[in-house]
Amino acid sequence: MxxxxxxxxxxxxxxxxxxxxxxxxxxxxxxxxxxxxxxxxxxxxxxxxxxxxxxxxxxxxxxxxxxxxxxxxxxxxxxxxxxxxxxxxxxxxxxxxxxxxxxxxxxxxxxxxxxxxxxxxxxxxxxxxxxxxxxxxxxxxxxxxxxxxxxxxxxxxxxxxxxxxxxxxxxxxxxxxxxxxxxxxxxxxxxxxxxxxxxxxxxxxxxxxxxxxxxxxxxxxxxxxxxxxxxxxxxxxxxxxxxxxxxxxxxxxxxxxxxxxxTQIHPTCIPQSGDYQSKLTLMSESLRNDGRCWVPRNHGDNRPPNDIPEEDRDYYLERKYPSFGNLAPRDIASRAAKEQCDDGRGVGPGGRGVYLDFRDAINRLGEDTIRERYGNLFEMYELITAENGYKVPMRIYPAPHYAxxxxxxxxxxxxxxxxxxxxxxxxxxxxxxxxxxxxxxxxxxxxxxxxxxxxxxxxxAQTKPGMLKADAPECQASLQEVEARVNKLLSINGKRTVAELHREIGSLMWNNAGMARSEESLKEAIEKIPAIREEFWQNVRIPGAGAELNQQLENAGRVADFLEFGELLCRDALHRRESCGGHFRVEYQTEDGEALRDDENFCYSAAWGFKGVDNEPELHKEPLKFENVELAVRSYK
Amino acid sequence: MSGQNEHRTMTLKLIVWRQKGPKEAGRFETYVARGITEHHSFLEMLDVVNQDLIKEGQEPITFDHDCREGICGTCSQVINGQPHGGQTRTTVCQLHMRKFKDGDAIYIEPWRARAFPILRDLVVDRSALDRIIQAGGYTSVRTGAAPDGNSILISKEAADYAMDAAECIGCGACVAACPNGAAMLFTGAKVSQLAALPQGQVEARERVNSMIEAMQECGFGNCTNHYECQAACPKGIDVKFIARLNREYLKALMF
The missing domain is CATH 3.50.50.60 (FAD/NAD(P)-binding domain)
Structure with a gap:
């Protein structure tokens, strides 16, 4: 439609x-x-x-x-x-x-x-x-x-x-x-x-x-x-x-x-430090006003960052996007960070990180000015990493941030x-x-x-007030439906925790539908998600009862929905055979690795209609018209 | 890189307050946290313990948390007698296990205050703080009625002062730390923020009167200058805002 x-x-x-x-x-x-x-x-x-x-x-x-x-x-x-x-x-x-x-x-x-x-x-x-x-x-x-x-x-x-x-x-x-x-x-x-x-x-x-x-x-x-x-x-x-x-x-x-x-993957987040981690902490993009992103120019350069001289640093955003530099938009900055790490020049544990360096800004403006602008962010960084961002460059890596x-x-x-x-x-x-x-x-x-x-x-103005009464059959049906679902969750009593299953779908989504996606990775995810969903409904363990404060039950309901939604995200990503913004399909890129849009075939919003959990959703299209901004290649060079 | 001791883990003894519901008796229970590294946050350490409890068929520890980056004000635990664990300007979620050492025993309790009834384990009802704000913690500007932002000039000093007060995250640690269970740092911060700004002047008198009244109705105590609130505040809100609250209240009574 x-x-x-x-x-x-x-x-x-x-x-x-x-x-x-x-x-x-x-x-x-x-x-x-x-x-x-x-x-x-x-x-x-x-x-x-x-x-x-x-x-x-x-x-x-x-x-x-x-x-x-x-x-x-x-x-x-x-x-x-x-x-x-x-x-x-x-x-x-x-x-x-x-x-x-x-x-x-x-x-x-x-x-x-x-x-x-x-x-x-x-x-x-x-x-x-x-x-x-x-x-x-x-x-x-x-x-x-x-x-x-x-x-x-x-x-x-x-x-x-x-x-x-x-x-x-x-x-x-x-x-x-x-x-x-x-x-x-x-x-x-x-x-x-x-x-x-x-x-x-x-x-x-x-x-x-x-x-x-x-x-x-x-x-x-x-x-x-x-x-x-x-x-x-x-x-x-x-x-x-x-x-x-x-x-x-x-x-x-x-x-x-x-x-x-x-989905927006935000470029400046504190890198993951272990499997137990419960969240990734964002460091405001405003830091890129004064911080410069870089990685070592040479592979295998393991010197502490402050010992790496200027000529051995690659300020990759300034190099790739001279007119916007460190203030390139988020999708572009995130992909650029990933590109450096994929190239083997990432820093920190596992090589999944880049430096965000304030040395030059501190030399220019003084530490006090930087503290006034971003003091709380430096404090937060130190609480989490035990490192002082004023003295050594911060380490950052992209993380999922916004829908x-x-x-x-x-x-x-x-x-x-x-x-x-x-x-x-x-x-x-x-x-x-x-x-x-x-x-x-x-x-x-x-x-x-x-x-x-x-x-x-x-x-x-076009409706009459009070059309639905609290005791209407629609309300009764909805209450029964909700209660039945919760009771079903509580009755499974399996062996896996909600957190384990959330981690499982999460890492699948990150690897297969994260900063870069391909037909192959998305098809694999679409095949695997129903299996995780099945595992969840057969084998999740939710302790406690329904009629009480029960955080595991709350989480279970949310994860159950993500286990359905993740599949829709992947289907949408699979159908959109172009790269645009936060959606980067590796098959569709320019020679220098920028997103390659296909305005002829995909200049529309894709709106999906539900057809049952195990059925393919129905695609509706809203064509987009650009009458005031010329449809052009988005460049920040 | 500094601080990389990935392989060294800690084992800790936790003595945790468990209470099934508001009207049931609570008690301390002892648990063991295993395999904790210095990089775990305090809440991630509790996540590990809870995963073990669930697998053993026991009920996990219920605790409030949400943003896990120190800004939403949801997390609320008294750790070894100190709200948020006693590290300067730090919420529980930002407290990291590098502050503890292998073999430590850690006591974990909920906020304890008359105005914050316990709902379950470490979760308390802090709706009293909302009721204080409802009493007057706002300017009554209607959407769409505002003049241009730069038509109200505010000195940098006043803006910074207001911001210092406005940083309050409403976690309630000040109340939990206070021997009187007072919410005067919380209330003082909001009153001072608005009193420092020209926009807040018109309603200043009514605001301070009704907020203090609400504070008392909710069952909070009064300040007797222990300054425990400031020490416990994860945002470092200064007790000078309590002095300002008193001054504003006096002004409202006199003029």
């Missing part, structure tokens, strides 16, 4: 303004008759729930964490982009739009990206008004730094904790609405099913993680803000609890899953299921095949503060 993203037509500068006028409104007195269920309380979920509460809707917000403030948006370090052009260095809405479309390797919808760039400036204003302590210069004005994939300084930041500060801003707005009585929060709950009435999303079924009891919450629309799926690789920069489960539940109810093969793919949504952020909206990382919309640094925070807040309040009204 050919999908229609329903982008408004006409001059792109006017699309969002015109569309906002064309959409229907819900009158203030009617808003309180509608109930909106928000799943997830990260940047997208908290900002959406707070803004909708302010407007007068009844909102219920769910998160698996013990407080909405702990959602994984909190871990974003470097910053948030906006087209303010405060530094007077040539930025504009059009340039941010252009950089984002190009950064995404021409696989995103133009109108959505334009809107994102347009509202980016409002986000900064909103956050400042909330009391987010962005960095300031000595005159009291907002400060900016640079990020990968851009030649202007448009990134606003709060030390190395920008995600934390923005999330706490959205969280405090949410708490204000809780006090005002418009929003109710349900922490420590996990949404396990979406309830449909005549094909429209009207409820969610959840498990209370403390009591282990199941309930259905009914409403008039559901907004999924449940984040990304990088934990399918087991080892990633994600929080351990982050999962694909809410999205997967929606997919199994008929929502399309778009571009799952677009560009997600549930398919139209221009209104609504999935193909009416009433089911998807925001932030959970949807697929604006980053194409690669997300630029400091754009995830921008998207989460754009969706939640400035887009959903308009687009959801357009849907609600």
């Amino acid at each position: 050919i999908l229609d993203g329903k982008s408004p037509t006409g001059p792109i500068e006017q699309t969002w303004d015109r569309h906002r006028f064309d959409m229907k409104l819900v009158n203030p007195a009617n808003k309180r008759k509608y109930k909106i269920l928000v799943v997830g309380t990260g940047l997208a979920g908290a900002s959406a729930a707070a803004s909708l509460g302010e407007l007068g809707y009844n909102v219920e917000a769910f998160c698996y964490q013990d407080s909405p403030r702990r959602a994984h948006s909190i871990a974003a370090q470097g910053g948030i982009n906006a087209a303010k052009n405060y530094p007077n260095d040539g930025d504009s809405i059009r340039r941010l739009f252009y950089d984002t479309v190009k950064g995404g390797d021409f696989r995103a919808r133009e109108a959505d990206v334009w809107r994102l760039a347009q509202v980016s400036n409002d986000i900064i204003d909103q956050c400042v008004a909330q009391g987010v302590p962005f960095a300031r210069d000595y005159a009291g004005y907002l400060d900016n730094r640079s990020f990968g994939g851009a030649q202007v300084s448009r990134t606003f930041y709060a030390r190395g904790q920008t995600g934390q500060q923005l999330l706490l801003g959205a969280y405090s707005a949410l708490m204000a609405q809780v006090k005002a009585g418009t929003v109710k929060i349900f922490p420590r709950t996990e949404v396990m099913d979406i309830v449909l009435v005549n094909g429209e999303a009207k409820g969610v079924t959840l498990r209370d993680l403390i009591t282990g009891k199941y309930r259905t919450h009914v409403g008039d629309a559901v907004i999924l803000c449940s984040g990304g799926y990088a934990n399918v690789y087991d080892l990633s920069t994600m929080a351990r609890g982050a999962s694909v489960s809410a999205n997967w539940a929606a997919y199994k109810k008929g929502a399309y899953f778009a571009n799952p093969c677009y 560009m793919g997600g549930l398919w949504v139209d221009y209104n952020c609504m999935s193909n299921l009416p009433g089911l909206f998807v925001l932030g990382e959970a949807n697929f919309s604006v980053h194409g095949a690669n997300r630029l640094g400091a754009s995830a925070l921008m998207q989460g807040l754009a969706d939640g503060y400035f887009i959903i309040p308009y687009t959801i009204a357009n849907y609600l």
Whole structure:
């Protein structure tokens, strides 16, 4: 089927303004008759729930964490982009739009990206008004730094904790609405099913993680803000609890899953040190403002890094990409690091690492300046590695970090299921095949503060409130389904732990569908995943009971979903016989190893429809049109 | 490279608080952690123990954790009597086993405070901290109502001061460390952040009054200057913010 993203037509500068006028409104007195269920309380979920509460809707917000403030948006370090052009260095809405479309390797919808760039400036204003302590210069004005994939300084930041500060801003707005009585929060709950009435999303079924009891919450629309799926690789920069489960539940109810093969492997993470490791820690991309990436020029050069003279170092990013240098975009920087390591010039245990060196910046600016800019990151690095990044170069290696793919949504952020909206990382919309640094925070807040309040009204204005009652047969069926699945998990009582099986699928995904994929590796993964899935359902051991706080059971549910989702990721990667952004097929590359796109055959978003766990999914295509940015080879040389 | 002793492993004795539910009696249980290297984080060490427990048919130790990079504020354990284990500016998840040596006995307990009921083993209910923020830890700006970010000039000094306070991750270690179970470092950090900024001025008086009221209603104690909170805080939040809280409160009462 050919999908229609329903982008408004006409001059792109006017699309969002015109569309906002064309959409229907819900009158203030009617808003309180509608109930909106928000799943997830990260940047997208908290900002959406707070803004909708302010407007007068009844909102219920769910998160698996013990407080909405702990959602994984909190871990974003470097910053948030906006087209303010405060530094007077040539930025504009059009340039941010252009950089984002190009950064995404021409696989995103133009109108959505334009809107994102347009509202980016409002986000900064909103956050400042909330009391987010962005960095300031000595005159009291907002400060900016640079990020990968851009030649202007448009990134606003709060030390190395920008995600934390923005999330706490959205969280405090949410708490204000809780006090005002418009929003109710349900922490420590996990949404396990979406309830449909005549094909429209009207409820969610959840498990209370403390009591282990199941309930259905009914409403008039559901907004999924449940984040990304990088934990399918087991080892990633994600929080351990982050999962694909809410999205997967929606997919199994008929929502399309778009571009799952677009996963971002972040170049600057602390390398893995052993098999016991539970996560990979990200070091902000902002470090590449002042740090230089290098490996020894010669094979077998085992000297300590500070003993390696300048002429024996290969600053490979500066060599390969002279105009962007160390600020090359993430997909490109990650592949370049892998290339050096595959060439046998990697450093550290197993040769899977490259140096990120601050020596020159410290000589130029002094250690204090570097400490002021990145102090918390150097501290974190030392806690984990016991090495002092000011004295010896850091060692870094790429790690799974972000999901560009997600549930398919139209221009209104609504999935193909009416009433089911998807925001932030959970949807697929604006980053194409690669997300630029400091754009995830921008998207989460754009969706939640400035887009959903308009687009959801357009849907609600055309529906009658209260269509689903809590005792309806749809709710009963959903409760039974969820409970049956959990009981099945608990009854297996096999020999393998959930963590072992997660590691098994994770390492298969990393080796076969990680930074580089091939037809052969993907076919192998598609063959092996069902076997791991079978092993899981036959032989997993989950101690304890269902009606209690049971973390193994929670993890088991999430891993069970990854065991299905991983296969879809591989199928999508197999079908896309081109390389673009974070999706690198070794068969499709230029002579110098860059991604080789095939615009003739693959200039579309792939949205997959569920046809049963053991059946092939159905492919739907949304063709992409580029009328404002010329479809070109993406070059950072 | 430095610090590479991959083959040397440690065996540790863990004495862990186990409690099935909020209303059930708890007790210490002893476990052995084997094959631990200096590179394991404290939580990865517990992962190893839990894997063994599951394989032996026992119930694993339940503990809160999520980001495992020291920012979400979820992890919460008192280790050998000190919240987060006593290493300066470090959460449990960032504490590494190189701080311990082979044969050590380690006591692991949950946060202990009247306002944080135990839910299971090492997991406590910290929703009281959300209720303090609900009482006034915000500026009431509506989405879309904000002026241009640079129309509010803020001196670098004020912005840095606000950021120092805003770094709080809401883990509750300050409460667990305080002999009075006070949440004044937590509350003081939020009040000070907003009091230092022009955006926070309009609601300053109401904010400090209601947040202090909420703090008391939730069952937190009061500060008697032990400064244990600052010592335990994984983000190094300074007790000067408690002084600021008191000053703001006094101002609110007087003017």
